[in-house]
Every structure is written in C-alpha cells, then in structure tokens.
Amino acid sequence: MGTYLKSVLLIATLINLPAAWAGAGPPGHHHETFSAGEPGDAEKPARTIKMTMLEDGKKMLFKPARIEVKRGEQIRFVLQNDGTENHEFVLASVKENKKHGLVMKKNPQMEHDDPNGKRLSPFSETELLWRFTKRGEFEFACLIPGHYEAGMHGVVIVK
Numbered sequence: 001m002g003t004y005l006k007s008v009l010l011i012a013t014l015i016n017l018p019a020a021w022a023g024a025g026p027p028g029h030h031h032e033t034f035s036a037g038e039p040g041d042a043e044k045p046a047r048t049i050k051m052t053m054l055e056d057g058k059k060m061l062f063k064p065a066r067i068e069v070k071r072g073e074q075i076r077f078v079l080q081n082d083g084t085e086n087h088e089f090v091l092a093s094v095k096e097n098k099k100h101g102l103v104m105k106k107n108p109q110m111e112h113d114d115p116n117g118k119r120l121s122p123f124s125e126t127e128l129l130w131r132f133t134k135r136g137e138f139e140f141a142c143l144i145p146g147h148y149e150a151g152m153h154g155v156v157i158v159k
Helices: 003-022 094-106
Strands: 047-056 059-063 066-069 074-081 087-092 117-120 124-131 136-141 153-158
Touching (some): 074 117, 087 094, 087 124, 094 136
Parallel strands (some): 047 074, 066 153
Antiparallel strands (some): 047 059, 087 117, 087 136, 136 153
16 A cells, blocks of 8 residues: 555544544534543532542552442543553443544544543653443543553443
8 A cells, every 4th residue: 555545544534533432423413422421610619539540560540440420420630640651531332432533543643632541751740531421331541552452441431
C-alpha cells in the first residue's frame, strides 16, 4: 500500500474515531453517547475520588485499581500523574478500550482530552467529572502503547 493511501486511510480513521468510539446515538442526534454513563454536571454534587498514576519498576498502575459507585452517582476524578512518563485515564467498556488501544498502537502520539478521557504529562494533575448512569462493570485504562499491558487499568463497579 502506498504512502499516500496509508495517509488517506489514517486521516479517515481519525476523523471517524470519535463517533465509532463513543457510539452512534439516535438518528439525527449529535450528542455523543458513552458506555459508562455521561459527562457530569459541575452544578451538581459529586463524590471526589483521587486517582494516582505511576510506574513501579516494570509495572504501571492506577491507585486505586478498583472503585464502586452507585448508579446515578456523580464522581469527580482527581487525576494525578506521579510517574515520570505520560499517562492517560480513559473510561469505557473493556471492549471499547481494547478496540481503541489497537488504534493507539498505530497512532501512539494521539492525545485525549475528551469527556471520558484525559492525558497527563509527568507530575501533573487534572479532573474529570463523570455521572454513572448504567449498571455494570466498566474499565479505566491507560491506552498509551505498552502501558495497559504493564498493568495500567482498573475496574469501576456500578451497582
């Protein structure tokens, strides 16, 4: 496959990625949908959970690696990268994160600043406000190539 064709395919993939990753939604409706719920409302109360990202030898991890929330609960994730590498927090289903992880392997410099995902440089902090509207198990993960495989993922149980 020629370089030009590869470039065209890459651009087409990147343009269509947000819709494919978030879900199609109802016809004629432009609002993104997410498997794990929806962006939070800053005017409403939220429980704060601090999520620390770091490296520990060959391991990369989140602390905590498991959280439990109630359906309808709003969480203010305080994301803190205490590591020496860039990390990200992407909240979705395991299946969606796996699919997006494959895209990230082809485009490792892709950065996230989405309602359900943020990339952080070393020793930085940001917040992500999220309302869990669906019951089930969801995943938060770092999809930078090699990080997920090094253990950088966790689970959210929505009861």
